[in-house]
Amino acid sequence: MSIQEFVFDCDALGHWFYVSSQGVRHEQVSVVRAFPVVAPNEGVALLDAEGHELLWIAYLEQLSVELRNKIEQALRQREFMPCILRLLSVSSVVTPCVWQIETDRGNTTLLLNGEEDIRRLSGKALLVTDGYGVQFLIRELAQMDKQSRKLLDWFL
């Protein structure tokens, strides 16, 4: 699918708008990834305020650098799924417990209510939902350092 020229930018109110190649303007557009975990750079969609699909971008690489930056900026604002890089310490090996973690968005703490809040996604990814509903992602268990894996092993 080739991508027609379109406009995607942020208006003065901080809402994203989209003007299609036919020149139709849509306000309050949101950008979502179809496969945020397994293939974050494939399948990005623009949705209007009601959630109807406006545009499907099969690969982000298809876009010009400028547009791509805008889209990624919009995605960054909307998406919040920190990736756990390292486990620094855990308060206890029995749940509920508090983890000190290092994520790609900085260090934070995570409250784990139960082992069942750690879910195995397709592939090697793990999704950890903390007590407040924030979802943390572990992209690849095998790539974490030894200490983190040892700590995590208590809960898997």
Place this chain on the structure above:
Amino acid sequence: MTLNAPPNNLFGLPIEWRERCVFNFHPTDNVSASLEVDLDDNLNFTKSLLILSDQRITLGVDTSENWDFWPTSPKNTLILTDHAGVGSLSLYVDGERVAVWRFTLGRLAAALRFKNQFERQQNKVIAGSDADESISSYSSDFVCQDCQSPISVDIDECPVCSEKESIPTSTLTLFKLWRFARPYHGQLLLGFILTLAATAATLVPPYLTMPLMDDVLIPYQNGVHIDPVIVSWYLLGLFGAAFLAWGLGWIKTYILSLVSERIGADLRTATYEHLMQLSLEYFGGRRTGDLISRIGNETDRINVFLSLHLLDFATDVLMILMTAVILISINPALAIVTLLPLPFIAWLIHIVRERLRTGFEKIDRVWSEVTNILADTIPGIRVVKAFAQEHREAQRFNDANKHNLSVNDRLNRIWSLFGPTVTLMTEIGLLVVWAFGIWLVSKDKITVGVLTAFLAYIGRFYTRLDSMSRIVSSTQKAAAGAKRIFEILDHVSSVPEPSNPLPIHTVQGRLTLSNADFRYGNRSVIRQLNLDIQPGEMIGLVGHSGSGKSTLVNLICRFYDVSEGSIALDGVDIRQFSVSDYRRNIGLVLQEPFLFFGTVSDNIAYGKPHATRDEIVAAARAAHAHEFILRMPQGYDSLVGERGQGLSGGERQRISIARALLINPHILILDEATSSVDTETEKEIQNALDNLVRGRTTIAIAHRLSTLRKADRLVVMDKGQIVEVGPHDALIAAQGAYWRLYEAQQRQAQIEGAVLRESPSMPVDSKGESTMAQSPAKDR
């Protein structure tokens, strides 16, 4: 008595009846069917034989020589009914009942065949053709002698009978496990040799006590000086033996545990794999909890048995045999006295075994009862809570638990007595050895060293015997477990794979049902059904609930096989294809879509695990699921299914439609796909379905007739038969069964509409007919 020329095909009759039948039959009167009825008019058990021949029906009675006859004539009819476990077959002449024969329900299938044969014969007579040949299709070769159900040619054992058989668990069942042990025979042999060596090593130390006593200690008491060199050699020998036993024991335990763990895992996988292959009929008759406990607990128990108890047992047996040999070689007389309690203990073990055997099986059953309650109530928790029956369910669980306790208690009474009794026996045995040994020493028959060695040996020997007796319970447990596992493994699927499956190349999608009959047990659900479905045609199945629509769909999916008749795909009987090849061509959308635990994309790609992401998205788009999936926080990577994101019924349904779309089936089956959702969602789903239906042979069941507007032909079913076939307009014009159904629904819609108009405050959300008519306009 010998029968010369079998004049009238009596060989099909049960053996005990044949002889007497010869006297009662005219040689030209061909016997074509028989039915042994086992109740008399007052419902007492009396066996008599009902024989159908060309000219008459004969009732042979055990007690009397006067047999009754009823001539067959075209005016006769046989009616088969059953009530409360008693079946009755009545003969009517001109609408008047002239005879009734009763039997227990086990013979119902045979009775049905008798009746069918009778009717076939009647038809022959009415058709006027010769009634002598081919009627006698009755052949004893293909009928089980016990239950009279037909057996297909390639199965030796009658599947109906073998299922009912329930022989008590025999330890022999455990030998069936050899099938799973065979791949590891190399390691097993190595383990056995190591066991032998390790056991031998443990027997060295007691042997060394003999020279230590006789050559060192006793001479010292008599004034001879102790030689430190000899002593240190002996001590070194003791240490070496202990060290060797440790090392060998370690390796052997490791190897054998490794192997037994693998055997257990293989067993579990094999059982599950086999279970997945079994037909829906099997699952329909079993309870989930029972199956879960079989695969989980029983395999674990067998595993523990193999890795721990069997290993111990082998060691014990070896130890006892070796000890016995050593003892006899040292002093036969004392050895015989030492071994005296052995037969007593063996006898005791045998007695207890008998009692434990049934006990453990009972515990297993009770345990699956407990699991069943869990498996029943946890998925149905909404119903439990809605009717506020938490306490009752807790009570039910409590009762099952109590039952479990009482069964266990009963068993423990025997079991607790058993252990101490064995210990007592061994203590008495020790006493006897002491007494006899002292006497032998006093007579100078043996040295003190020999007696010490004997005591050292039997110390070990008896503890071994004691632990060996404990194997009884775990062997029985494992045997009971193995029996329950092999019950699954030995169960032959009622939807058998053909021995030489035909490959499926290109499917046109033409389905032909000819004379299809189906019975659930002995209840006839589909009767003599003929239907020809053209490639790409959409068929709407209509009828009251219980009219056999879903059964028909199950037959087409080959979840069950037809009892008689056939279903053919592009002219080839579907039983000739391999089951999974055939089902791969069928897309099924059910009323209650089932989503597995996993991500949305996993669920869509369920039927085609290697689908690309583009394919998944395309399928989701066609199923009108793409947009709501995008609105979910992790898009296609969102978790659904158990504990996952809450999805509405319509959303789940659209995911399941995408699943069906992705495999691109030639035949599509929609079983009430839209009946569990509201009209608005139905519209969305209907749009999705329109994409799915295009170009495929489709069979749709719908309760709301409006959803079948697009069907090329409507098939109206009633009581397992087709009553009407034709397009909507033609059926309406015919004013038959379909017209009545349609009118009833229209009236219902009008009444609802009137109610809605009278109360304007209510939101008008069921627009029913009108929204349906507009729906194609929204099609992409």
